[in-house]
Amino acid sequence: MKNEWPLWEVFIRGQHGLSHRHVGSLHAPDAEMAIKNARDVYTRRNEGVSIWVVEANNITASSPSNKGPLYEPAESKVYRHPTFFDIPDEVGAM
Amino acid sequence: MPAGYRKTLIRQIGQHAHSEIVGQLPEGNWITRAPTLERKAILLAKVQDEAGHGLYLYCAAETLGVSRDELTEKLLDGRMKYSSIFNYPTLNWADMGAVGWLVDGAAILNQVPLQRTSFGPYARAMVRVCKEESFHARQGFDVMRKMATGTPAQQKMAQDALNRLWFPALMMFGPSDAESTHSEQSMAWKIKMNSNDELRQKFVDQTVPQIEFLGLELPDAGIKWNEARGSYDYSDPDWSKFFDVIQGNGPCNVDRLAARNKAWKDGAWVRDGLLAHARKKAARKHAAE
Numbered sequence: 152m153k154n155e156w157p158l159w160e161v162f163i164r165g166q167h168g169l170s171h172r173h174v175g176s177l178h179a180p181d182a183e184m185a186i187k188n189a190r191d192v193y194t195r196r197n198e199g200v201s202i203w204v205v206e207a208n209n210i211t212a213s214s215p216s217n218k219g220p221l222y223e224p225a226e227s228k229v230y231r232h233p234t235f236f237d238i239p240d241e242v243g244a245m
Numbered sequence: 246m247p248a249g250y251r252k253t254l255i256r257q258i259g260q261h262a263h264s265e266i267v268g269q270l271p272e273g274n275w276i277t278r279a280p281t282l283e284r285k286a287i288l289l290a291k292v293q294d295e296a297g298h299g300l301y302l303y304c305a306a307e308t309l310g311v312s313r314d315e316l317t318e319k320l321l322d323g324r325m326k327y328s329s330i331f332n333y334p335t336l337n338w339a340d341m342g343a344v345g346w347l348v349d350g351a352a353i354l355n356q357v358p359l360q361r362t363s364f365g366p367y368a369r370a371m372v373r374v375c376k377e378e379s380f381h382a383r384q385g386f387d388v389m390r391k392m393a394t395g396t397p398a399q400q401k402m403a404q405d406a407l408n409r410l411w412f413p414a415l416m417m418f419g420p421s422d423a424e425s426t427h428s429e430q431s432m433a434w435k436i437k438m439n440s441n442d443e444l445r446q447k448f449v450d451q452t453v454p455q456i457e458f459l460g461l462e463l464p465d466a467g468i469k470w471n472e473a474r475g476s477y478d479y480s481d482p483d484w485s486k487f488f489d490v491i492q493g494n495g496p497c498n499v500d501r502l503a504a505r506n507k508a509w510k511d512g513a514w515v516r517d518g519l520l521a522h523a524r525k526k527a528a529r530k531h532a533a534e
């Protein structure tokens with residue numbers, strides 16, 4: 152068995168009250184070390200105030216080849232956008 | 246994804262990552278001998294950044310389905326290359342200036358266009374890298390400026406560093422376009438955005454005025470402003486030397502690879518120990534549940 156440390160995906164919350172964003176990945180033996188390594192690799196210049204790490208094999212991703220069935224149905228539902236509706240000028244801001 | 250594109254990218258990103266890692270060695274050489282505590286802290290931060298650059302790039306390569314260890318092994322046994330510039334020694338403190346200023350300066354010109362490369366993970370890694378690189382170039386120029394305006398002995402060291410590193414820095418852009426074998430395909434794939442000669446000329450044009458500002462002598466008698474081209478003419482590096490260093494005959498090739506192999510071997514017990522500890526902890530937690 153090869154002794155390669157598992158791969159972790161790293162998410163960081165920036166300074167400005169934003170949500171955590173994926174910034175990259177790294178290898179670490181466990182979650183605790185992954186946080187320590189993430190701090191060194193991804194926050195050397197105040198890039199964040201909070202770190203999440205997730206072991207990469209715990210992530211389930213949608214398949215790029217499923218793009219059509221997943222997202223195309225939304226294209227025909229233009230009425231979901233406010234611009235679909237004509238509001239007369241007299242009505243004012245809405 | 247076309248197989249050729251994947252293969253070429255793994256080679257390019259892998260080599261780039263290896264260069265960042267091996268690139269720590271020439272500067273690491275001076276950390277314990279930096280002239281002041283401040284210079285030492287700056288150099289440490291710079292070298293730490295390079296480790297980070299290597300890691301960003303290995304991550305990008307891994308998304309193509311190659312493992313980190315596989316890439317490392319290929320570096321260690323010589324199946325993969327790293328940038329030849331790191332096979333030159335750093336002989337005096339002014340080299341820390343010249344490396345940051347010229348080597349990182351050249352790297353910036355190579356890396357900035359790659360922020361728009363066709364492969365997303367590579368482009369994103371380059372965005373992070375480029376943000377950090379201007380610190381590298383500026384701290385180098387700052388060292389150089391101090392040396393170039395110092396005592397006569399310091400000025401001599403500055404000139405010596407510039408003279409030794411000038412042509413190797415020009416070589417960092419790769420051989421002339423006419424001789425560069427992969428260029429055309431890579432440009433079509435948008436994993437190479439500019440020609441080697443184009444970037445080299447840009448480097449010369451931006452660096453010559455900086456050399457003059459420092460009051461140093463030009464490292465090449467062939468440098469002359471060409472009014473018609475609106476650029477500096479310069480002498481071509483001796484490409485036979487370049488290929489010789491790539492073949493393994495540079496002044497430090499053996500040392501660099503030996504240092505990487507030693508670090509990998511000496512670190513094995515730490516990697517294994519931490520992994521064993523993590524597995525034991527996970528098993529204990531599992532048993533308790």
Ligand SMILES: [Fe+2]
Pocket residue numbers: 265294295298374
């Ligand atoms: Fe770098």
Ligand SMILES: [Fe+2]
Pocket residue numbers: 295349352378381
């Ligand atoms: Fe750098």
